[in-house]
Amino acid sequence: MRIPPYLAEQPPTSLAAELRLPTNWLDYTILAIYFVVVLGIGFAARRSVKTSLDFFLSGRSLPAWVTGLAFVSANLAATEILGMAANSAQYGAYTVHWYWVGAIPAMVFLGLVMMPFYYGSKVRSVPEFLLLRFDKGAHLLSSALFAFAAVLIAGVNLYALAIVVEALLGWPQWVAIVVAGFFVLAYITLGGLSSAIYNEVLQFFVILAALIPITVLSLKKVGGWDGLTDSLTKAHGADFVTAWGGTGIGDANPLGANWLTIVLGLGFVLSFGYWTTNFAEVQRALSAKNLSAAQRTPLIAAFPKIFIVFLVMIPGLAAAVLVPKIGTSGSDLQYNDAIPYLMEQLLPNGVLGIAVTGLLAAFMAGMAANISSFNTVFTSDIWAKYVVRDREDEYYVRFGRLITAIGVLASIGTAFLASSFSNIMSYLQTLFSFFNVPMFVVFIIGMFWRRASMKSGFWGLLAGTTAAMINYFVLYKQGIVDIPSDQGANFVSAIAGFVAGAVVMVAVSLFTAPKPEEALQGLVYGTRSPGMAEPPAEGDDAWYRKPALLGWGAVILAAACYVPFSF
């Protein structure tokens, strides 16, 4: 997955050395079985790849529950699991915002409002939609930035994996990087997106099997939920276990953000930018078998997403109780060590093997989601449109396999680079995450305002990205405006990028030619493309498969989850 700054703590670059897990043959057997199955999926999926559409989008044929679980899994990378537990140990129950306000509304919006345009127009990627709606400028800019960022982030994932594996299992970093890179390379080159998605579905369940025992045992150790909140209230104050305590405008809180920047910056701009335009996510929905399944993909994903927060937050909070000095100079443990620490303390061999497997699987899936979206964008958006055009379809399948290998090798290179320049890497990551927000502006204006001109896409994208970067790197980092934390600065940068992108788009549109009306069919709100007219498949009219019901159900459930954390 792409790791936007609002999701990412720094990659876990410094796990404490004494966290070496007491693994034995049983745990390694469990891990070995997983690696065999991963390769097996690749070989078995190989025979389903006949056209480039099979390789890059699973032939648009997968059922909704598969794409839905892959959608949530592509986001549930290990950096997210370790990072969100760290977030909870550091900031407390504020973590729920990243899920309930920072994910669910955007996922529902993607499913209910945007998916008919994405899926109905039959585009194969997010940049390809920009090509149809705007022009080649917007298309090429977004494709190139996405491809570059995807390789970079795959490399950062790989590097994070190497560090965790070195600390927990004692493997040298290069062994972990080469082994994980090889397995990802093998299963994606063989089976394309189908094998990436199948592995993500499998990973989803393994991760649950790893996190549930950790959550249950850590809760038991700190004396249940009441014991947990009592200890935390004593140590950190009552706001630590509430969602909104201390977030009034002007109040000081460790997050450095108030309710307005949380709702607007995180809940609206950053989260909509990430969930609705990040191709590593949207690709999963585009591989669904029909429009109804594509719409239900993010909606089905929303339900597990609502509850996953408990599986990362509770261990994080428990770690804050068990190691009161965690993350400070008084302890060897960093915030990122929360989950590895609990694994070491609580899990006997057996479940420990499951947890290690789940963590490794999550790292590999995080990398694979980036590689499988990178090869699609590079092949169908860059190579097939600007470099070698109009070749037979088999050529593009071969090229897709080749570029997968190149992408994996490049990210192995990035991972080694990251080990010497880890600061630069986290900067670059922040930089690219700013690109999601302007992308969302361009989409939202392009989808809802017919008059938005062909040229406005490119300029909106450029202006928004630049504005967000100027705010973060100049205004915030140079101390020209005073924002208390990196997270708070990210929220403000996102809002700045959004506003700048919108203003520039409107201004450019007023002075340049609109796209001809007939070229906008199925791309802007109020028009329909031929693809949207297809009748619902048999069984899709069942009440529990209605997108509106699923979507609004998820929103209401997320809102209801806030209630016990608000008073």
Next chain:
Amino acid sequence: MSEHNVHREVTELESKSATAARLFDVRRIIGGLFVVYGVIVTLAGITASDADLDKAEGVNINLWTGLGMLALGVFFLGWLWLRPLKQAPVPPEEPTVE
């Protein structure tokens, strides 16, 4: 490069796609792996030492996790058995000439 080009190209590729007909059912893999894991972890739970139990706050966590995984595996295999995929028609080998 208009909307119709992309639309036509993808529609044509969809008609030749082999995924629907040839891709195996992921339920078999989930079911199989979780039954195997479930058995291994449950056995570790049955043979758990006192040290294992003490470490996990007195809970036989291997036993419970193992049984849970076994149940999930059996669920997926059962679902597969009760509702197998309808075999989609195998697409023609040669594209139809337009």
